[in-house]
Amino acid sequence: MRKIILSVLGILFIIGAFYVAKSLISSKNRPKPVVQKVVKTVFVDTVKNKTIEIVIPANGSLVAQNRIELFSEVQGVFNGGSNAFKPGQKFSKGQALIRINSGEYYASVQSAKSNLYNSIAAIMPDLRLDFPNVFQKWQNYLNQFDLNKTTPALPKVDSDKENYFITGRSIVSNYYNVKNLEERLSKYNIYAPFNGVLTEALVTKGTLVRNGQKLGEFIDPSVYEMEVAISKTYADLLKVGETVQLNNIDTNKTYKGEVVRINGNIDATTQTITVFIEVKDEGLKEGQYLEAKLNAKDEPDAIEVDRNLLLDNNKMFVLKDSLLDVIEVKPVHFTDTKMVVKGIPNNTIILKRQVPGAYAGMLVTPYEEKKNATKPAKN
Template sequence: MRNIILSIIGVLVIVASFLFAKKLIADKNKPKPVQAKVVKTVFTDTIQNATIPIVIAANGNLEAKRRLEIYAEVQGVFKPGSKLFKPGQEYKAGQSLIKIDASEYYASVQSSKSNLYNSIAAIMPDLRLDFPDVFDKWQNYLTNFNLNKTTPKLPEMTSDKENFFITGRSIVSNYYNVKNLEQRLAKYTISAPFSGILTEALVTEGTLIRSGQKLGEYIDPSVYEMEVAISKTYANLLKVGEDVALNNLDKTETYTGKVTRVNGSIDATTQTITAYIEVKDANLKEGMYLEANLNAKQEKDAIEIDRNLLLENQQIFVVKDSLLDVIDVKPVYFSDTKVVLKNVPNGSIILKKAVPGAYAGMLVKPFQDKPVTKDQQ
């Protein structure tokens, strides 16, 4: 019985070995599956060279073109006026911004004017006797002399004798002394040189003001300037009078400015040149941050593409016979996201969007929009 069982097991082992060997031979002779080629679908664009405007992006803060920092040249108490000296207060041209109490100084000015009047009146008898031909003009001067008005100019002297006589009586020196005092008296009142608005007030009514003290800041809110720094590469391209498109950070408001000045020197540290853009708009405020787009030049026979399509060795991918290839190009301007290129032949088919892992010789298929049929609708 045992021999029978062993015989059966031996037969089964032989049969299994035969079947296994047959399977190995069949697998060895079986052809390997051919791997299907992967064809990537890419977005392409057909090139047509044109004139590309090179627009330089810059930014900066607005500052009032006409600004006045108010300082005191005399000392005294700030007198209340018709308007409160507060930030945001508007004034017309010629209106008083600040009036400083000048009572004591005004009295000294009147005293000097009175002394001048008396000096001229004292020489009138001598003029009548020695210089009868000039007596009338000096008499008219005294008649028109008003202590409550600005001291009039002395009569013009027509001869050396008259000049020596008048000067010898210290009348000329007294006259200029009075004019000097009147000039200083005018500094007790600070008037608005132009219509504008007060943006900073450092004193209030009743404050004792000292000479040299800063009192506030005053601006004209109708005209603003923006200072922008441009690369020295475009120093020769910026032109005074060129229009500039401006917009806020949210891109919700657009303004039109004009290049009014271009600095004649280049900053040695940053190698940039400063341009000043003038802009007018009722909605603008000092300190606003704006972005500017300056039209530097027109580049002929060029194209503009995304910067990520330009390879490191100044080449770009083109599609030829369903294969990727590279051509050499000449970049002429870089912006944050775009690059302007030359030497790209018309009719070339280039990639419109970057393809990860792209290489020369890669098999691609240009993407085509299929028209929607009535059945698909």
């Protein structure tokens, strides 16, 4: 009985192995699935060479072309000026910006002027006797001498004898001593050299001002300058008098400027050259940040494309018969996002946007914008 059972199991195992082998053989003959090739759609553009205006971007902040820092050369109590000495206060040309109390010093000047007058008056009798021909001009000088006005220049000496006589009486030394005191007296008042506005005030009325102390800043708000640094490559392309477009990044407002100076020295560290641009506008303020666009030159037979389309510094992808190919180009100018290139024939189809994983020989299809069909109007 046992032998019969083992025989039946062996027969069943052989039959099962036969069917398993048959299924394995049949599975090898199944056709492999066909992998469909993916064709990428790309954005393209047709080359039309033209003259490209190369614009150099630069930026900087505005500084008043006419500005003065106010310092005191004398000591005294600050008395104010024609208007309140506060930031934002406007002054017209000739108005007193600063008045410092000069009462004590004024008295010493008047004393020196009186001594000069007395010393000249003391020599008049001798002049009448010894120099009758010059007596009248010195008499006229005394007649026009006014202690409340600026001391007039001494009469011109006609001879050495007269010069020795006048000098020996210390007239000349007394005169220049008075002029020196008058010059220092004028420093107690500071007048506006132009129409402008006070941008900084460091003292108030009643403050004790010391010699050398800074008092404030005064500017002319009608004319500003902007200093920009550009590459030395364009040093020979820029010219004084060239018009420059200035943009306010915050408000998108544009201004018209003019190149007024170009530094002849190249910065050894940055290899840049400094250009000064003058701009006039009532809406501008000192310290305002602007962006300048300087017209460097016109580049003929060139196109402007995205900078990321450049390969290996001098190559670009083109489309030929639905296949990508690579050609050599000549980049002539770069900006942050764009570049100007030459050397691409007209009507050449180039990529308009970068394609990830692109390679020469890659099969692509150009993107075509679908135009919406016009629906017939209903009656």
